[in-house]
Amino acid sequence: MNRFVLDKESILQAAENAIRRYGPCKTNLTDIAKALSVSHAAIYRYYADKADLLEAVTERWLARTFRSLDPIMRENARPEEKLRHYLQELCRTKRACAATDPEMFENYAVLSEGSSRALKEHLHHILNQMESIIQQGIHSKAFIDQDPRQLAISVFIATSRFHHPAFASEWQNPDIENRLDAVLNLILSGMEIRN
Amino acid sequence: MNRFVLDKESILQAAENAIRRYGPCKTNLTDIAKALSVSHAAIYRYYADKADLLEAVTERWLARTFRSLDPIMRENARPEEKLRHYLQELCRTKRACAATDPEMFENYAVLSEGSSRALKEHLHHILNQMESIIQQGIHSKAFIDQDPRQLAISVFIATSRFHHPAFASEWQNPDIENRLDAVLNLILSGMEIRN
DNA sequence: CAAAGTACATATTCTATCATTTGTAACTTT
DNA sequence: AAAGTTACAAATGATAGAATATGTACTTTG
Numbered sequence: 001m002n003r004f005v006l007d008k009e010s011i012l013q014a015a016e017n018a019i020r021r022y023g024p025c026k027t028n029l030t031d032i033a034k035a036l037s038v039s040h041a042a043i044y045r046y047y048a049d050k051a052d053l054l055e056a057v058t059e060r061w062l063a064r065t066f067r068s069l070d071p072i073m074r075e076n077a078r079p080e081e082k083l084r085h086y087l088q089e090l091c092r093t094k095r096a097c098a099a100t101d102p103e104m105f106e107n108y109a110v111l112s113e114g115s116s117r118a119l120k121e122h123l124h125h126i127l128n129q130m131e132s133i134i135q136q137g138i139h140s141k142a143f144i145d146q147d148p149r150q151l152a153i154s155v156f157i158a159t160s161r162f163h164h165p166a167f168a169s170e171w172q173n174p175d176i177e178n179r180l181d182a183v184l185n186l187i188l189s190g191m192e193i194r195n
Numbered sequence: 196m197n198r199f200v201l202d203k204e205s206i207l208q209a210a211e212n213a214i215r216r217y218g219p220c221k222t223n224l225t226d227i228a229k230a231l232s233v234s235h236a237a238i239y240r241y242y243a244d245k246a247d248l249l250e251a252v253t254e255r256w257l258a259r260t261f262r263s264l265d266p267i268m269r270e271n272a273r274p275e276e277k278l279r280h281y282l283q284e285l286c287r288t289k290r291a292c293a294a295t296d297p298e299m300f301e302n303y304a305v306l307s308e309g310s311s312r313a314l315k316e317h318l319h320h321i322l323n324q325m326e327s328i329i330q331q332g333i334h335s336k337a338f339i340d341q342d343p344r345q346l347a348i349s350v351f352i353a354t355s356r357f358h359h360p361a362f363a364s365e366w367q368n369p370d371i372e373n374r375l376d377a378v379l380n381l382i383l384s385g386m387e388i389r390n
Numbered sequence: 391c392a393a394a395g396t397a398c399a400t401a402t403t404c405t406a407t408c409a410t411t412t413g414t415a416a417c418t419t420t
Numbered sequence: 421a422a423a424g425t426t427a428c429a430a431a432t433g434a435t436a437g438a439a440t441a442t443g444t445a446c447t448t449t450g
Contacts, residue, residue, distance in 0.1 A: 042424060244442080
């Protein structure tokens with residue numbers, strides 16, 4: 001018998017499968033429960049409600065998907081190159097998700113319209129990492145001496161077109177990577193101390 | 196009798212009134228025709244179809260609304276200040292429309308999701324004006340010597356968050372103007388030749 | 391014959407009703 | 421008592437038939 005122990009993790013996996021199969025809009029608790037061979041009510045023992053479950057699914061997905069940013073933090077490159085790599089990788093990852101994992105990306109896009117705790121935390125995490133790189137750059141006299149948090153926010157905003165899901169339809173343009181590089185050149189040379 | 200001569204202009208005005216009254220989604224040709232005391236079929240003598248009429252309405256609205264940019268082009272300021280003013284005014288105008296003329300703004304936002312000739316031309320017009328300011332800056336050795344068109348596009352993209360309708364909901368934040376200034380500082384100092 | 395109206399086919403949108411989904415509480419089983 | 425099921429009320433979503441809107445061809449009017 002393929003009898004699971006029903007737990008948070010198996011519910012998360014079933015939910016993710018359902019989202020991939022039916023898309024985020026058509027996914028319902030009944031189908032998720034059916035896949036686990038339990039009644040839908042059983043899920044309420046583990047998650048307060050549907051929104052809570054979807055938050056958890058997205059949180060797990062975000063952590064997995066943007067792990068590729070962590071090695072960049074450990075790179076031994078000049079801060080300006082590190083920040084460039086970081087944003088290139090952030091945007092590349094978003095593009096890759098939109099193209100190869102469209103349902104999970106849509107799930108994320110839908111959630112990003114509302115106000116989700118998981119997404120706020122993810123944004124904070126991204127800004128923290130950028131701030132840390134900028135901090136290094138300020139210490140090594142590579143970047144102008146301004147509030148690194150504010151700089152991180154400005155850089156994040158200025159590159160929105162390349163990582164915000166509202167613009168996902170533009171990301172198919174083969175020129176998109178060049179466009180990002182052009183914007184990064186402008187921003188980075190605005191931050192650098194020239195000599 | 197309030198008998199009009201039915202012409203393109205009076206139809207445009209009636210259409211704009213209808214959009215303001217009912218919103219772009221609920222506006223239909225029958226109501227527009229009713230307001231003009233003609234049958235809806237009469238409109239087809241002047242506009243090929245509904246999309247054609249709405250294009251024309253938007254074109255007229257865009258021309259009227261963004262006239263405030265023209266005086267800036269004639270300003271006798273340093274190119275870096277001129278470009279700053281231009282983008283501040285562009286974004287300020289968008290914010291003002293979103294707040295005080297929500298139906299016409301929504302009409303514009305809806306159109307901007309599709310591919311409208313009027314909007315493409317408007318974008319070209321904006322980019323042309325920005326390019327011209329940048330051109331001046333390059334000649335006066337205030338800006339780095341790069342393709343002014345590409346620079347204009349980069350500046351436009353980097354400020355999307357402040358003028359693209361997808362972000363209109365963020366424009367209520369009282370901090371929005373400071374955020375724009377921070378991004379403009381970054382971009383402009385990236386373009387300027389420092390000494 | 392130019393300009394608008396009428397009549398009509400097709401496409402779209404509304405609306406009323408029905409089915410599903412969500413969330414809760416009381417019940418069963420081990 | 422822990423882990424699940426069953427049964428149900430309220431919210432949400434699907435559906436089909438009615439109503440309205442769009443676009444075209446033909447008719448009327450000055």
